[in-house]
Amino acid sequence: MTSRLGGTALTLAYDRRTISEDLTVAVPDRSFTVIIGPNACGKSTLLRALSRMLRPSAGAVLLDGRDIHDLPARKVARTLGLLPQSSIAPDGIGVAELVARGRYPHQGLLRQWSREDERIVDESMAATGVADLADRPVDELSGGQRQRVWIAMALAQQTPLLLLDEPTTYLDIAHQIEILDLCARLHEEQGRTLVAVLHDLNHAARYATHLIAMRDGRVVAAGDPREVVTADLVADVFGLPCRVIDDPETGTPLVVPAARRRATEPA
Amino acid sequence: MTVIRTPGGLSVRFRPRALAVGVGAAVLAAGLGLVAMGSGDYPMGPTDVLRTLTGGGSAAEQFIVTELRLPRLVTALLVGAALALGGTVFQSLVRNPLGSPDILGFTQGASTGALVVVVLGGGSLALAGAAVVGGLATGLLIYALAWRRGVHGYRLVLVGIGVAAILTGVNGYLLTRAPLMDAARAVLWLTGSLDGRGWANAGPLLAVTAVLAPLLLVACAPALRMMELGDDTANALGVPVRRLRLVLLAAAVLLVSFAAAAAGPVSFVALVAPHVAKRLTRAPGPNLLPSMAVGSALLVGADLLAQRAFTGHQLPVGVVTGVLGGGYLVWLLAVERRAGRL
Secondary structure: OOOOEEEEEEEEEEOOEEEEEEEEEEEOOOOEEEEEOOOOOOHHHHHHHHOOOOOOOEEEEEEOOEEHHHOOHHHHHOOEEEEOOOOOOOOOOEHHHHHHHHHHHHOEOOEOOOHHHHHHHHHHHHHOOOHHHOOOEHHHOOHHHHHHHHHHHHHHOOOOEEEEEOOOOOOOHHHHHHHHHHHHHHHHHHOOEEEEEOOOHHHHHHHOOEEEEEEOOEEEEEEOHHHHOOHHHHHHHHOOOEEEEEOOOOOOEEEEEOOHHHHHOOO | OEEEEOOOOOEEEEOHHHHHHHHHHHHHHHHHHHHHHHOOOOOOOHHHHHHHHOOOOOHHHHHHHHHHHHHHHHHHHHHHHHHHHHHHHHHHHOOOOOOOHHHHOHHHHHHHHHHHHHHHOOOHHHHHHHHHHHHHHHHHHHHHHHOOOOOOHHHHHHHHHHHHHHHHHHHHHHHHHOOHHHHHHHHHHHHOOOOOOOHHHHHHHHHHHHHHHHHHHHHHHHHHHHHOOOHHHHHHOOOOHHHHHHHHHHHHHHHHHHHHHHHOOOOOHHHHHHHHHHHHHOOOOOOHHHHHHHHHHHHHHHHHHHHHOOOOOOOOHHHHHHHHHHHHHHHHHHHHHHOOOO
């Protein structure tokens, strides 16, 4: 397994509150890696560290073999993109204009808007299905449309690696699937390496090609979702009794939580 | 957006409307300035003013224009531009349209510095220097108090408002300690006035603006635009957020402090100029250049009003900007409320 992005012996902490110690992870190249785990298990913290936003107090995040904090910010931004949990759309900004801001790390003082920038922004909007909205103000869009616009912006950054922090939060089920299908397509068709933090275990099992399960700041299991997602692991990581069956649509593991009544029935 | 591309692969992008607003406001400022230089106890037509500026005219006219009226106009242009630029950077950084230096305490800090000199009995040069020192010290204090793994918008606003309240109290105390004559002079200074401003007032501000305006307009503006998307997104786009925020804060505090040193803490220009520019350009983003031009036009226009609105009785320019700026803000809030946007 080759890996351009990973962390070795990471200690991750906010001020004096330590989240993870001696954490080692690797993101396989060209994978759709999904990080799962219960609330406050450190999955978003790990993503922040991988995306250079949190400096580890020990250990190092390596991008192409070099400490990510030794690389210039712009250079990192041309290799590694991030869709954060929350972004702010400036008042009155249009869709195309927002997507165009993804070109920032490629632009310069006298190279403000090349034909390539224009082409890539058009392609990014087409890939995420927001080309028809190009001239609409972002404030007027629905939550699902807005999330696709932000993904288009991250795509316009043209990075081989793209990290997404809970990209489906706040969306209804149809839009969640729409966003995940979009991610899967970007992964398959454009050959990008995707890393996403997801809350829904079944979504993770269905879409991930590589799954990292975390609890209490540690990696409990990592690998193919078919091997990782077992009833024992779910009980261990989430403390949830369940059955794992085959997803009738995809054959991937499907977690069915145990019913409350069953637990109280005499065996 | 209009793009100009050269065969060599260079490209420049700009908004025609924003450029038009910037140029229009600059022309307006120059026009108002021409009128201001021609009016007064020795009235002159615009052509006479222009002739004198280009080296013609009598010795008396030369003296009146280049030694009395021109430095006042240049000071007004620079103070307006510096306050507007500083205000725009603050508002953009704290992502709050009320995040202007008058509210965040920097202006009050400059006043404290100036008042200390008044109480101790210093000259006008010492007063200007103390205003700069006071503004910068307040900037450092607010930054230190608001710092917690970086400085964030809300914390900066809240700490700034607290510091502003404390300094307002300190300023009131200092005023009561000053001898009566000096206190009267101090109150005039606190209102913001361009009366009797000469090249000695315009010089330092000109130097600071000449260095900082290009830095902000050329080197920082694109990154500042990315910062509007939130710290995380800006970071992901390759903006060194912490370092940039420090540079921007320092630049804005310097601009505002030197503007206060030159003309006193002229109210509302830093708050209102960015809003006016934004409404005129209808563009997202910090609108730095149009804001500067609007600030200049505002201050020159306000000073013209202050000098000529009441015959035989001149007002300090701060009175006019306060009334106009405050009125504009109330009007804006009323309009926004009626449109259901507030």
